[in-house]
Structure formats: structure tokens, C-alpha cells
Amino acid sequence: MIVRIMGEGQVRLAGSHVAELNKLDDELAAEMDSGDEAGFRRTLHALLEAVREFGEPLPDDSLEPSELILPAPDATLEEVREMLSEDGLIPG
Numbered sequence: 001m002i003v004r005i006m007g008e009g010q011v012r013l014a015g016s017h018v019a020e021l022n023k024l025d026d027e028l029a030a031e032m033d034s035g036d037e038a039g040f041r042r043t044l045h046a047l048l049e050a051v052r053e054f055g056e057p058l059p060d061d062s063l064e065p066s067e068l069i070l071p072a073p074d075a076t077l078e079e080v081r082e083m084l085s086e087d088g089l090i091p092g
Contacts, residue, residue, distance in 0.1 A: 002058070003051055004066035006075070011055030021050055032081055040077050048073055 001018070004010045024047040031039035048070060058064060071080050 001067045002064045003055060003068045003070060005048060005051065005070045005072065007072040009060060010058040010062065010064060010066060011051060012058060013051060013055040017050075017054040020054075021047065024050060028080075032077060035077075037077055040080070044071065044075070044080065045073060 001013045001015055002010055003013050024043055028040065028043045028047060031043055051070065069083075071083055075083075
């Protein structure tokens with residue numbers, strides 16, 4: 001799976017990590033629903049760090065189709081709300 005972090009680039013992520021990332025996605029969605037800005041910020045950073053840790057960065061000149069696009073680390077709660085679909089950020 002190719003994942004793009006807005007403003008950073010793309011990483012190749014093994015499908016075996018999707019379940020772990022889904023847990024963080026669920027937490028992020030709950031914090032957004034409750035308006036928990038501090039929790040949102042903490043979980044967004046944890047999600048992005050997990051993608052960076054588990055993923056293999058693609059070269060900057062590589063333009064692979066992204067299966068998943070994640071917000072930039074400085075995205076606001078409202079910006080991420082606009083990005084979310086019914087399934088959240090990580091496809092199930």
C-alpha cells in the first residue's frame with residue numbers, strides 16, 4: 001500500500017500494519033467526535049509516526065498512485081474532519 005503524508009512524501013506500507021493503524025484511526029475519530037483537541041493532536045502525531053516507522057520512504061521523484069492520503073502533522077481538527085470519509089483515514 002502506498003501512503004502519502006501531505007507535505008512530506010510517500011511511503012510503501014505493508015498491509016500487515018493496517019490493523020495497527022486502524023486502532024489509531026479509531027482513536028482519532030473518537031477524539032474528533034468529542035472535540036478533544038489535545039487528544040486529536042497526540043493521536044494524529046502517533047498515527048503519522050507509525051506510518052513513518054512501519055513504512056519505507058519512496059524516492060522524492062517517485063509518483064506512485066497513493067491508496068491513502070494522511071494529513072500533514074500541523075493539520076487542524078477541522079481540516080482533518082473534512083478529509084474523513086465514513087471509513088476514517090485508514091481503509092478497513
